[in-house]
Amino acid sequence: MSDTRHFLTLLDFSPAELQHIIQRAIAMKQEHRSGDDQRTFPGKVLGMIFAKSSTRTRVSFEAGMAQLGGHAMFLSPQDTQLGRGEPVEDSARVISSMVDLVMIRTFGHDIVERFAAHSSVPVINALTDDYHPCQLLADMQTWVEQRGSIAGKRVCWVGDGNNMCQSYINAARQFDFELSIACPPGFEPDAQLLASNSDRVHIEHDPAAAAAGTDLVVTDVWASMGQESEQRERAALFAPYQVNAELMSSAASGALYMHCLPAHRGEEISVELMDATDTVIWEEAENRLHAQKALMETLLLANR
């Protein structure tokens, strides 16, 4: 089990491996659009454990596995023994003895770590309270498709210092860009993570100052899954942190903006930007499919 590759954060792969996944994702997208048969993994099974809601992640993994010739199995804690207290470690041993890959969306990041430590097959983090690395594969693919390499570029995160923000910090390191983070005081990402990336990541509480001259502006909901009770209180505190045309006017000319979705129009992003005809947000969402097919291919080949 110890030599099994997992994808729990972007740091589990080298920068070169991440670049390879992005290039494969771009190539597999073209193959898919050309109608090529991509069923290179017949009989392979992906177990998908979802302790939180999902549209994009579930549809992209399930469709992606079918397109690769395999099968995806949806497992909700409510309907499995995981929800009745069977230990994560025991579940990992059993589930991984029957499937070829496992994907988990859950609350504590320690849950995916514990599962991976007891799994004989690769485990993919499909979002925890701390990280959402699959979304970053899609975001980086989208950037590369639109603009080429992101190395040396300047990226601005606007909003909560949440799982997406923390994944952008890891991405800054692995894809070699600068990151300015505009968040309300008290909503910064993890202090240790910030400290270990202080050479390329900094906090700037004023959103216009943080966005000034940047090439990519990224945001996400103000209250993540599990924080629904804080929604009203956060909406007031985060109001100055909306990504809108005015904020984009301080970014570099031709700057892109991204959002992992689902979005709350009129809160973290303006209606105008969401509904703009030239936004890359829909491409970004579709790229979840292609990026994760490339990720699954990489992990299945590594675990042969």
Ligand code: CP
């Ligand atoms: N962006 C994202 O992960 O979307 P879902 O929550 O719909 O899976």
Ligand code: NVA
């Ligand atoms: N930060 C959001 C991302 C959703 C894809 C959440 O965790 O709910």
